[in-house]
């Protein structure tokens with residue numbers, strides 16, 4: 197007998213968290229694993245942010261705060277958005293949540309319901325379809341391909357819009373591909389959202405990590421479209437994943453609706469993390485540039501190493517800290533009588549044979565690629581590439 201409510205079976209668990217857990221278990225069992233499944237910076241939170249959190253505790257910021265966040269944090273997020281993204285919003289247009297994920301979840305709950313359709317592009321971040329499933333709306337997946345830099349195939353997109361379509365979710369720089377959409381592609385998607393009066397969710401949690409071109413926020417590209425919701429986070433920009441602090445900027449009535457839901461679920465974001473976020477958002481930003489420079493160096497190093505491996509076809513991603521190589525050349529090859537047929541099989545093989553943890557593209561709605569994170573030391577990246585080279589050489 198199923199004792200659980202339907203919503204439990206309606207959503208899938210996070211495949212990326214599952215891989216990270218598996219890596220932890222193997223390590224605890226004494227296996228020398230290299231975990232390239234991680235979705236977080238490997239740098240410590242910068243010291244001035246930690247100092248601000250300690251100060252906040254000493255100053256008594258240990259109580260509930262207003263539901264959408266302390267005024268000082270909403271102001272700090274507004275200041276940051278104008279400084280770095282050129283978006284002008286009032287603090288009343290900001291909600292601070294327990295991570296960008298929480299803001300995205302609240303927004304889906306506030307705006308979507310049964311009968312609605314919400315468009316997203318595969319490969320998609322694992323949580324997008326699940327947020328939509330939670331809301332009882334239906335995720336509609338529009339494919340992309342590596343040849344087109346994982347930008348939307350606009351004919352397909354046009355075909356999938358129906359009278360039920362309520363929103364489009366975009367994510368550039370992207371998890372899992374690391375791809376950064378061109379301004380033209382983003383502009384076209386916003387144009388389609390405008391034409392059909394759709395919400396445009398722009399998940400910009402990797403805004404600080406674009407290597408070849410400056411980042412452009414969707415709301416900067418079209419400042420007049422009122423249905424753009426901008427989601428950002430302290431997690432990746434400031435190496436603060438565990439602090440759980442992210443925010444959304446959008447119309448005030450959406451902020452109010454989300455605050456109502458947030459107030460009845462978590463009451464408010466963590467008070468100490470909020471004060472740390474003020475230091476992060478408005479303090480010195482050199483640390484962000486330093487982390488970005490390190491990621492950029494590792495990006496080039498790792499792509500170079502992967503491109504030397506027979507059978508791996510790896511594009512140079514323009515952002516985030518992921519590479520998303522095509523591994524379909526291994527499909528149909530075997531080792532010890534077991535045939536590799538899918539990206540799942542490749543990740544499983546790399547785990548067993550090379551002790552390198554990666555994430556299958558299938559978790560992101562893709563059937564040719566795997567995701568590897570280069571938020572890891574140079575030594576780990578080099579050793580991982582050596583181990584993968586040896587492992588795949590055994591396939592025939």
Ligand SMILES: Cc1ncc(COP(=O)(O)O)c(C=O)c1O
Nearest residue numbers: 235295296297321371429431442
């Ligand atoms: C695309 C994307 N959006 C949102 C998030 C959520 O980040 P957080 O809740 O830590 O702000 C992540 C985290 O991995 C992500 O990859």
